[in-house]
Amino acid sequence: MWLFKEMCTSVVRLDGKTVVITGANSGIGKETARDFYGRGARVIMLCRNLEQANEAIEDIKNNPPSRINKDKYQSNAGQLVTYSLDLSSLENVRECAKNLLMKEAFIHILVNNAGVAMLPYEKTKDGIEMTFQVNYLGHFLLTLLLLPKMQLSSPSCRIVNVSSFSYMFGDIYFDDINQENSYTSYRGYFQSKLANILFTKELAHRLKKADIHGINVYSLHPGLIPTKITRNFSNTLFPGATFIYNFLTWLLFKSPEEGAQTTIYCSVDEKTANETGLYYSDCNVNIPRWRARDDQYAKNLWDISCKLLHLEPEENLNTFLQTVSRQML
Ligand SMILES: NC(=O)c1ccc[n+]([C@@H]2O[C@H](COP(=O)([O-])OP(=O)(O)OC[C@H]3O[C@@H](n4cnc5c(N)ncnc54)[C@H](OP(=O)(O)O)[C@@H]3O)[C@@H](O)[C@H]2O)c1
Structure with a gap:
Protein backbone atom coordinates (compact mmCIF):
# COMPACT_ATOMS: atom_id res chain seq x y z
CA MET A 1 0.00 0.00 0.00
CA TRP A 2 2.89 2.40 0.71
CA LEU A 3 3.64 2.35 -3.02
CA PHE A 4 0.40 4.26 -3.64
CA LYS A 5 1.69 7.72 -2.98
CA GLU A 6 0.95 9.52 -6.21
CA MET A 7 1.80 13.21 -6.05
CA CYS A 8 0.00 15.94 -7.96
CA THR A 9 2.68 17.08 -10.42
CA SER A 10 0.80 20.05 -11.85
CA VAL A 11 2.65 23.34 -11.46
CA VAL A 12 -0.39 25.41 -12.36
CA ARG A 13 -0.57 28.78 -10.55
CA LEU A 14 -3.69 30.04 -8.78
CA ASP A 15 -2.90 33.77 -8.86
CA GLY A 16 -6.17 35.71 -8.84
CA LYS A 17 -8.16 32.63 -7.78
CA THR A 18 -10.14 32.34 -4.57
CA VAL A 19 -10.26 28.93 -2.91
CA VAL A 20 -12.49 27.96 0.01
CA ILE A 21 -11.53 24.97 2.20
CA THR A 22 -13.56 23.63 5.13
CA GLY A 23 -11.61 22.22 8.09
CA ALA A 24 -8.37 23.84 6.92
CA ASN A 25 -6.71 24.21 10.33
CA SER A 26 -5.58 20.62 10.55
CA GLY A 27 -4.58 17.43 8.71
CA ILE A 28 -5.38 17.15 5.00
CA GLY A 29 -7.21 20.49 4.88
CA LYS A 30 -4.19 22.36 6.24
CA GLU A 31 -1.84 20.71 3.71
CA THR A 32 -4.26 21.55 0.90
CA ALA A 33 -4.30 25.18 2.09
CA ARG A 34 -0.48 25.21 2.16
CA ASP A 35 -0.28 24.00 -1.43
CA PHE A 36 -2.86 26.51 -2.74
CA TYR A 37 -1.20 29.37 -0.83
CA GLY A 38 2.11 28.45 -2.47
CA ARG A 39 0.40 28.61 -5.88
CA GLY A 40 -0.67 32.21 -5.22
CA ALA A 41 -4.34 31.71 -4.34
CA ARG A 42 -6.45 33.69 -1.93
CA VAL A 43 -7.12 30.79 0.45
CA ILE A 44 -10.19 31.04 2.64
CA MET A 45 -9.98 28.69 5.58
CA LEU A 46 -13.36 27.84 7.08
CA CYS A 47 -12.74 26.64 10.64
CA ARG A 48 -14.76 26.22 13.80
CA ASN A 49 -11.90 27.29 16.07
CA LEU A 50 -10.36 30.58 14.94
CA GLU A 51 -7.49 30.37 17.40
CA GLN A 52 -6.40 27.09 15.83
CA ALA A 53 -6.97 28.57 12.39
CA ASN A 54 -4.58 31.42 13.20
CA GLU A 55 -1.96 28.96 14.45
CA ALA A 56 -2.35 27.07 11.17
CA ILE A 57 -1.89 30.31 9.21
CA GLU A 58 1.42 30.98 10.98
CA ASP A 59 2.56 27.42 10.25
CA ILE A 60 1.54 27.62 6.58
CA LYS A 61 3.25 30.99 6.08
CA ASN A 62 6.52 29.78 7.58
CA ASN A 63 6.75 26.26 6.20
CA PRO A 64 6.47 25.44 2.49
CA PRO A 65 5.39 22.05 1.15
CA SER A 66 8.40 19.69 1.23
CA ARG A 67 9.26 19.99 -2.46
CA ILE A 68 9.37 23.79 -2.55
CA ASN A 69 12.20 26.09 -1.57
CA LYS A 70 11.22 28.53 1.24
CA ASP A 71 12.27 31.77 -0.50
CA LYS A 72 10.51 30.84 -3.73
CA TYR A 73 7.41 29.81 -1.72
CA GLN A 74 7.16 33.03 0.22
CA SER A 75 7.83 35.34 -2.73
CA ASN A 76 5.11 33.70 -4.86
CA ALA A 77 2.53 33.07 -2.15
CA GLY A 78 -1.08 34.23 -2.04
CA GLN A 79 -3.23 35.23 0.93
CA LEU A 80 -4.65 33.33 3.89
CA VAL A 81 -7.97 34.38 5.39
CA THR A 82 -10.20 32.69 7.98
CA TYR A 83 -13.95 32.66 8.43
CA SER A 84 -15.83 30.88 11.16
CA LEU A 85 -17.78 27.75 10.20
CA ASP A 86 -19.34 25.12 12.43
CA LEU A 87 -20.97 22.50 10.24
CA SER A 88 -22.87 21.08 13.20
CA SER A 89 -25.14 24.14 13.10
CA LEU A 90 -27.16 24.82 9.95
CA GLU A 91 -27.69 28.38 11.15
CA ASN A 92 -23.92 28.79 11.33
CA VAL A 93 -23.51 27.35 7.82
CA ARG A 94 -26.00 29.92 6.52
CA GLU A 95 -24.23 32.72 8.42
CA CYS A 96 -20.87 31.67 7.02
CA ALA A 97 -22.24 31.52 3.46
CA LYS A 98 -23.80 34.96 3.91
CA ASN A 99 -20.44 36.40 5.01
CA LEU A 100 -18.61 34.82 2.10
CA LEU A 101 -21.18 35.99 -0.44
CA MET A 102 -21.05 39.52 0.95
CA LYS A 103 -17.29 39.89 1.32
CA GLU A 104 -15.75 37.78 -1.44
CA ALA A 105 -15.88 38.82 -5.08
CA PHE A 106 -15.27 35.30 -6.42
CA ILE A 107 -15.14 31.65 -5.42
CA HIS A 108 -13.32 29.49 -7.95
CA ILE A 109 -12.65 26.32 -5.95
CA LEU A 110 -14.60 24.89 -3.01
CA VAL A 111 -13.05 21.99 -1.09
CA ASN A 112 -15.53 20.28 1.25
CA ASN A 113 -12.92 18.64 3.45
CA ALA A 114 -13.95 18.96 7.12
CA GLY A 115 -14.94 15.77 8.82
CA VAL A 116 -15.39 13.80 12.00
CA ALA A 117 -15.26 10.03 12.45
CA MET A 118 -16.38 7.33 14.85
CA LEU A 119 -18.38 9.60 17.15
CA PRO A 120 -20.64 8.31 19.90
CA TYR A 121 -24.30 8.84 18.96
CA GLU A 122 -25.31 12.48 19.11
CA LYS A 123 -27.78 14.73 17.35
CA THR A 124 -27.07 18.32 16.38
CA LYS A 125 -29.36 21.10 17.55
CA ASP A 126 -30.97 20.77 14.10
CA GLY A 127 -32.04 17.25 15.08
CA ILE A 128 -29.70 15.49 12.60
CA GLU A 129 -27.23 12.73 13.43
CA MET A 130 -23.93 14.56 14.02
CA THR A 131 -21.58 12.76 11.59
CA PHE A 132 -24.12 12.94 8.76
CA GLN A 133 -24.55 16.68 9.26
CA VAL A 134 -20.88 17.62 9.70
CA ASN A 135 -19.49 15.38 6.95
CA TYR A 136 -22.31 15.70 4.45
CA LEU A 137 -25.49 17.73 5.03
CA GLY A 138 -23.71 20.91 6.20
CA HIS A 139 -21.52 20.73 3.08
CA PHE A 140 -24.59 20.08 0.90
CA LEU A 141 -26.16 23.32 2.17
CA LEU A 142 -22.92 25.30 2.01
CA THR A 143 -22.37 24.22 -1.60
CA LEU A 144 -25.90 25.14 -2.69
CA LEU A 145 -25.54 28.58 -1.10
CA LEU A 146 -22.13 29.24 -2.69
CA LEU A 147 -23.01 27.91 -6.15
CA PRO A 148 -24.48 31.20 -7.48
CA LYS A 149 -21.18 32.95 -6.63
CA MET A 150 -19.28 30.14 -8.34
CA GLN A 151 -21.48 30.57 -11.42
CA LEU A 152 -20.38 34.21 -11.50
CA SER A 153 -16.75 33.09 -11.10
CA SER A 154 -16.86 30.39 -13.81
CA PRO A 155 -15.49 28.97 -16.10
CA SER A 156 -12.87 26.72 -14.52
CA CYS A 157 -14.57 26.36 -11.14
CA ARG A 158 -14.33 23.16 -9.16
CA ILE A 159 -16.10 21.62 -6.17
CA VAL A 160 -14.15 18.87 -4.41
CA ASN A 161 -15.78 16.56 -1.84
CA VAL A 162 -13.40 14.63 0.40
CA SER A 163 -14.87 11.16 0.96
CA SER A 164 -13.22 7.90 2.02
CA PHE A 165 -12.82 4.41 0.56
CA SER A 166 -14.87 3.24 3.57
CA TYR A 167 -17.98 4.43 1.69
CA MET A 168 -18.01 0.91 0.22
CA PHE A 169 -19.07 -0.57 3.57
CA GLY A 170 -21.86 1.98 3.91
CA ASP A 171 -25.46 2.45 3.01
CA ILE A 172 -27.90 5.37 3.06
CA TYR A 173 -30.54 4.53 5.65
CA PHE A 174 -33.40 6.28 3.86
CA ASP A 175 -35.99 5.00 6.37
CA ASP A 176 -33.85 5.94 9.35
CA ILE A 177 -31.54 8.69 8.07
CA ASN A 178 -30.58 9.72 11.63
CA GLN A 179 -29.85 6.08 12.41
CA GLU A 180 -31.92 6.16 15.56
CA ASN A 181 -32.39 2.40 15.29
CA SER A 182 -29.22 1.27 13.60
CA TYR A 183 -26.36 3.54 14.75
CA THR A 184 -22.85 2.39 15.31
CA SER A 185 -19.97 4.87 15.08
CA TYR A 186 -18.61 3.25 11.91
CA ARG A 187 -22.03 2.96 10.21
CA GLY A 188 -22.53 6.68 10.81
CA TYR A 189 -19.17 7.47 9.19
CA PHE A 190 -19.69 5.11 6.24
CA GLN A 191 -23.13 6.57 5.49
CA SER A 192 -21.72 10.12 5.46
CA LYS A 193 -18.83 9.17 3.16
CA LEU A 194 -21.12 7.34 0.71
CA ALA A 195 -23.26 10.49 0.73
CA ASN A 196 -20.22 12.60 -0.31
CA ILE A 197 -19.81 10.47 -3.47
CA LEU A 198 -23.52 10.32 -4.34
CA PHE A 199 -23.81 14.10 -3.88
CA THR A 200 -20.88 14.61 -6.27
CA LYS A 201 -22.53 12.44 -8.89
CA GLU A 202 -25.97 14.02 -8.55
CA LEU A 203 -24.70 17.60 -8.49
CA ALA A 204 -22.61 17.01 -11.63
CA HIS A 205 -25.69 15.51 -13.30
CA ARG A 206 -27.93 18.43 -12.30
CA LEU A 207 -25.36 21.04 -13.39
CA LYS A 208 -25.15 19.40 -16.82
CA LYS A 209 -28.93 19.14 -17.11
CA ALA A 210 -29.32 22.83 -16.25
CA ASP A 211 -26.69 23.76 -18.88
CA ILE A 212 -24.46 25.25 -16.20
CA HIS A 213 -20.97 24.87 -17.62
CA GLY A 214 -17.59 25.58 -16.11
CA ILE A 215 -18.22 24.09 -12.65
CA ASN A 216 -16.88 20.55 -12.25
CA VAL A 217 -17.47 18.33 -9.23
CA TYR A 218 -15.11 15.65 -7.83
CA SER A 219 -15.04 13.22 -4.91
CA LEU A 220 -12.07 11.33 -3.58
CA HIS A 221 -10.44 9.02 -1.08
CA PRO A 222 -7.32 10.75 0.31
CA GLY A 223 -5.55 7.63 1.61
CA LEU A 224 -4.95 6.51 5.20
CA ILE A 225 -3.27 9.27 7.14
CA PRO A 226 -2.44 9.86 10.82
CA THR A 227 -4.49 12.95 11.70
CA LYS A 228 -6.78 14.21 14.46
CA ILE A 229 -9.72 12.45 12.77
CA GLU A 257 1.05 16.26 2.85
CA GLU A 258 0.85 13.07 0.78
CA GLY A 259 -2.77 12.65 1.85
CA ALA A 260 -3.63 16.06 0.38
CA GLN A 261 -2.37 15.18 -3.12
CA THR A 262 -5.58 13.74 -4.56
CA THR A 263 -7.54 16.74 -3.27
CA ILE A 264 -4.98 19.04 -4.92
CA TYR A 265 -5.09 16.97 -8.12
CA CYS A 266 -8.88 17.25 -8.35
CA SER A 267 -8.79 20.96 -7.49
CA VAL A 268 -6.12 22.21 -9.89
CA ASP A 269 -4.65 19.63 -12.26
CA GLU A 270 -5.11 20.27 -15.98
CA LYS A 271 -5.70 16.53 -16.51
CA THR A 272 -9.00 16.67 -14.59
CA ALA A 273 -10.22 19.92 -16.15
CA ASN A 274 -12.76 18.19 -18.39
CA GLU A 275 -13.96 15.59 -15.89
CA THR A 276 -16.93 15.85 -13.56
CA GLY A 277 -18.98 13.63 -11.25
CA LEU A 278 -16.16 11.11 -10.80
CA TYR A 279 -14.45 9.55 -7.79
CA TYR A 280 -10.63 9.57 -7.39
CA SER A 281 -7.98 7.84 -5.36
CA ASP A 282 -4.18 8.30 -5.57
CA CYS A 283 -4.52 10.98 -8.25
CA ASN A 284 -6.45 8.64 -10.54
CA VAL A 285 -10.08 8.04 -11.42
CA ASN A 286 -11.45 5.08 -9.52
CA ILE A 287 -14.72 3.37 -10.38
CA PRO A 288 -16.75 3.29 -7.17
CA ARG A 289 -18.70 0.23 -6.10
CA TRP A 290 -22.41 -0.50 -6.51
CA ARG A 291 -24.40 1.89 -4.29
CA ALA A 292 -22.07 4.77 -5.08
CA ARG A 293 -22.83 4.28 -8.80
CA ASP A 294 -26.59 4.03 -8.38
CA ASP A 295 -28.42 6.95 -10.06
CA GLN A 296 -31.61 6.35 -8.08
CA TYR A 297 -29.68 6.31 -4.78
CA ALA A 298 -28.10 9.63 -5.71
CA LYS A 299 -31.47 11.17 -6.57
CA ASN A 300 -33.09 9.82 -3.39
CA LEU A 301 -30.26 11.24 -1.31
CA TRP A 302 -30.72 14.66 -2.95
CA ASP A 303 -34.44 14.54 -2.20
CA ILE A 304 -34.05 13.47 1.43
CA SER A 305 -31.37 16.13 1.95
CA CYS A 306 -33.80 18.78 0.68
CA LYS A 307 -36.45 17.41 3.02
CA LEU A 308 -34.10 17.61 6.01
CA LEU A 309 -33.45 21.25 5.12
CA HIS A 310 -37.18 21.92 4.60
CA LEU A 311 -36.59 22.68 0.93
CA GLU A 312 -38.89 21.60 -1.87
CA PRO A 313 -36.75 19.70 -4.42
CA GLU A 314 -37.14 21.26 -7.89
CA GLU A 315 -35.97 19.66 -11.12
CA ASN A 316 -34.54 22.88 -12.56
CA LEU A 317 -31.28 23.57 -10.71
CA ASN A 318 -31.28 27.27 -11.59
CA THR A 319 -34.68 27.93 -10.05
CA PHE A 320 -33.88 25.58 -7.16
CA LEU A 321 -30.73 27.58 -6.32
CA GLN A 322 -32.74 30.79 -6.37
CA THR A 323 -35.25 29.23 -3.96
CA VAL A 324 -32.47 28.01 -1.67
CA SER A 325 -30.87 31.47 -1.56
CA ARG A 326 -34.24 33.15 -0.96
CA GLN A 327 -35.22 30.78 1.85
CA MET A 328 -31.84 30.28 3.51
CA LEU A 329 -30.05 33.64 3.36
N1 LIG B 1 -7.10 10.68 7.89
C1 LIG B 1 -7.55 9.64 7.19
O1 LIG B 1 -7.01 8.51 7.25
C2 LIG B 1 -8.75 9.83 6.27
C3 LIG B 1 -9.14 8.72 5.48
C4 LIG B 1 -10.23 8.88 4.63
C5 LIG B 1 -10.91 10.09 4.57
N2 LIG B 1 -10.51 11.13 5.35
C6 LIG B 1 -11.29 12.40 5.26
O2 LIG B 1 -10.41 13.49 5.15
C7 LIG B 1 -11.06 14.68 5.63
C8 LIG B 1 -10.09 15.47 6.49
O3 LIG B 1 -9.80 14.73 7.65
P1 LIG B 1 -8.37 14.70 8.35
O4 LIG B 1 -7.90 13.30 8.33
O5 LIG B 1 -7.50 15.76 7.83
O6 LIG B 1 -8.81 14.99 9.87
P2 LIG B 1 -8.56 16.22 10.87
O7 LIG B 1 -7.12 16.56 10.95
O8 LIG B 1 -9.28 15.87 12.11
O9 LIG B 1 -9.30 17.41 10.11
C9 LIG B 1 -10.69 17.53 10.12
C10 LIG B 1 -11.06 18.98 10.04
O10 LIG B 1 -12.50 19.08 10.10
C11 LIG B 1 -12.82 20.07 11.07
N3 LIG B 1 -14.14 19.89 11.66
C12 LIG B 1 -14.58 18.87 12.44
N4 LIG B 1 -15.83 19.12 12.86
C13 LIG B 1 -16.21 20.31 12.32
C14 LIG B 1 -17.37 21.11 12.40
N5 LIG B 1 -18.43 20.76 13.16
N6 LIG B 1 -17.41 22.28 11.71
C15 LIG B 1 -16.35 22.66 10.98
N7 LIG B 1 -15.21 21.97 10.89
C16 LIG B 1 -15.14 20.80 11.56
C17 LIG B 1 -11.74 19.91 12.12
O11 LIG B 1 -11.73 21.06 12.97
P3 LIG B 1 -11.13 20.96 14.48
O12 LIG B 1 -9.65 20.95 14.33
O13 LIG B 1 -11.67 22.18 15.14
O14 LIG B 1 -11.65 19.67 15.06
C18 LIG B 1 -10.52 19.80 11.24
O15 LIG B 1 -10.11 21.05 10.77
C19 LIG B 1 -12.32 14.20 6.35
O16 LIG B 1 -13.44 14.44 5.54
C20 LIG B 1 -12.11 12.69 6.49
O17 LIG B 1 -13.32 11.97 6.52
C21 LIG B 1 -9.46 11.02 6.21
Missing part, protein backbone atom coordinates in the same frame (compact mmCIF):
# COMPACT_ATOMS: atom_id res chain seq x y z
CA THR A 230 -8.82 9.42 14.88
CA ARG A 231 -9.38 11.21 18.20
CA ASN A 232 -12.55 9.22 19.05
CA PHE A 233 -11.41 5.82 17.79
CA SER A 234 -10.30 4.55 21.23
CA ASN A 235 -13.61 5.56 22.83
CA THR A 236 -15.96 4.08 20.27
CA LEU A 237 -14.06 1.25 18.52
CA PHE A 238 -11.72 -0.41 21.05
CA PRO A 239 -9.12 0.77 23.59
CA GLY A 240 -5.91 1.76 21.82
CA ALA A 241 -7.55 2.13 18.39
CA THR A 242 -6.38 5.74 17.99
CA PHE A 243 -2.76 4.81 18.70
CA ILE A 244 -2.84 1.73 16.47
CA TYR A 245 -4.41 3.58 13.49
CA ASN A 246 -2.03 6.52 13.80
CA PHE A 247 1.04 4.29 14.24
CA LEU A 248 0.21 2.01 11.30
CA THR A 249 -0.76 4.83 8.97
CA TRP A 250 2.40 6.75 9.93
CA LEU A 251 4.52 3.64 9.33
CA LEU A 252 2.89 2.26 6.20
CA PHE A 253 0.69 4.82 4.56
CA LYS A 254 0.71 8.57 3.97
CA SER A 255 1.79 11.77 5.67
CA PRO A 256 -0.84 14.58 5.71
